[in-house]
């Protein structure tokens with residue numbers, strides 16, 4: 632039997648240790664220790680501009696020197712933007728691209744990302760940083776070893792069919808722990824615990840494509856894993872149709888942890 636929403640909500644806040652504060656300050660108290668009148672609860676007063684921090688040097692006019700690039704005209708142009716962003720990143724010349732107040736307002740009502748990135752969850756490979764892009768630019772999906780399940784495929788199909796995104800980059804990376812573990816477990820014919828084994832099974836085709844390759848050959852398996860993902864995604868009807876119409880390009884990529892370079896593996 633389901634319980635009233637208010638009860639489950641109270642229990643949730645009790646779990647967070649917030650009951651006392653909530654009770655003391657009344658029904659309109661701000662959670663998480665934030666001052667009242669700062670926009671909480673949702674629907675309350677909007678915080679003043681700049682709250683709780685004073686406006687930065689670029690506050691109103693956006694970031695000088697970075698022109699609005701507008702929408703991309705082709706998959707190739709989308710790819711060029713990513714490559715240019717990565718070149719800035721690896722040279723430690725990242726810019727606040729599309730992070731301005733103007734940009735945040737511009738994309739608040741709708742989105743038109745120009746690329747999808749399907750990559751690993753590894754904390755050292757965050758796509759927005761690696762490609763030096765900002766708000767509304769990238770649709771990012773990440774799973775360990777960029778293993779695709781049905782929800783991932785549905786999300787990617789959404790990006791193509793609904794948002795009309797012209798570029799999908801599948802990105803593996805150097806020293807991928809997911810791939811290295813899969814090589815190890817498959818060699819010993821062992822299972823990983825719980826759902827972690829789903830990740831191993833997702834990487835298995837790449838491991839089996841290169842029989843006998845040990846951990847020292849992990850880089851080859853990592854790239855094979857990316858190649859296989861690209862091949863599989865290209866066969867999905869929604870993707871195949873968009874590719875046939877020149878509306879979508881799918882490319883593999885490999886991120887070098889040491890240098891920050893993204894190498895495109897065009898197929």
Ligand SMILES: [Zn+2]
Nearest residue numbers: 751753807808
């Ligand atoms: Zn990884």
